[in-house]
Amino acid sequence: MILIWGTYAYRHPVAPTCCVACGAAASTCPIERVSHFMFVPLFPRRFDWVSKCPRCKHSERGARAREGEPVRAMSGRIIASWVLVVGAIISLVVGTHVAARGSAAHVSAAEVGDEWTIRPSRWPELYGELEFGRARVEEVDGDKIRAAACEETSDMEDAVERRCHSYSLPIEPRTRDELAHLYEEGAIVSVSSADDPMDPFEVLSGGLVIAAIVAGLFTRRSARRSFRDEPLAQARVV
Ligand SMILES: [Zn+2]
8 A cells, every 4th residue: 555645735715915025915825734644634734824916926935924823724624534543443453352352252163164273383283384274164063173274384374364275184173162272372363254244343444544535535625626716826835
């Protein structure tokens, strides 16, 4: 994913002023700036004032207002961004905790077809030079769960998840309590089954991030439109 930092410039309505060069009536407009990350406006920045005299064409750009700062127009958008971003982070953290607890229960409720990412070195009957392996539940007979392991091992968790399709190494049957214990010991790392629903917290978190980016794109559009009647000004001040 491309990471993009940048600045939005939003032009406030033009206010009357006097030209410092010739004293004629001129106009000035406050430019409000906001830093954005991935289009999401996050930090307010200083105002700039740009003024131009219609008579002598003297133009000036400065960081100070002669008559006070206008009310910021982007504050609401920044607050909305933070609400969405913090919401996404909280959702992800809560989801991770729930998933970890869910897996412990999931292991002892094993069903045929469940697949586990395992650490072969922590199973007495298995051997693996690399850290991660994969196993599948083959048979459930009352409290006895019989699984088989895949021959492939890897140091990458996602590599075994991708590569293991056949399970030819038998594993000693275990009871549900023994499996729960193996999970606590780290011998079983994670569980997945064919009918796993998508993690709702992950979905919510992703949705909030997308909402923040979409809202950010609207902010960008609104910032650009604020220069609509004077397109050259934007090129000069942004
Ligand atoms: Zn002037």
